[in-house]
């Protein structure tokens with residue numbers, strides 16, 4: 185099982201890819217944080233803007249909920265990307281956690297933090313579906 189490994193070049197390529205995605209995700213969260221602190225400053229004190237915000241509150245709440253959801257999924261992605269980075273360091277990156285086979289490059293290019301090959305992922309999903317019934 186241990187004989188199947190990604191080449192050093194490929195590992196380097198995916199390390200770059202993961203680092204880039206990590207940066208993008210962190211930038212995204214940073215932007216939202218900035219946006220929210222600006223919004224909080226604008227709505228403090230000024231009564232006319234308060235009234236405006238009151239009228240618009242419904243959609244504001246939806247927007248906030250949406251933003252919180254996006255941030256949650258982005259944070260989860262960061263966690264998964266950090267895990268993938270750790271697997272690159274300890275040399276287990278690219279191997280399926282269930283069968284130990286190499287995960288195809290094409291899959292890793294789309295989801296660099298994937299831990300299962302397509303076959304095992306499908307098996308897992310079928311199992312989950314069955315459990316739900």
Ligand SMILES: [Zn+2]
Pocket residue numbers: 280281282283284285300301302303304305
């Ligand atoms: Zn597998």
